[in-house]
Amino acid sequence: xxxxxxxxxxxxxxxxxxxxxxxxxxxxxxxxxxxxxxxxx
Numbered sequence: 001x002x003x004x005x006x007x008x009x010x011x012x013x014x015x016x017x018x019x020x021x022x023x024x025x026x027x028x029x030x031x032x033x034x035x036x037x038x039x040x041x
Contacts, residue, residue: 003034 002008002020011020011033020033027033 001032003032007033007035 002011002025007020007023007025010023011018011025020027024036025033026036
């Protein structure tokens with residue numbers, strides 16, 4: 001499961017699933033993939 005539709009689309013650039021970690025996404029303990037928080041800003 002992804003945090004939003006853009007993330008879902010991003011993990012299927014050529015119609016096949018890619019590893020979300022390769023997109024620098026992180027997974028919550030509930031299994032939802034999302035963008036990491038920007039702690040520097």
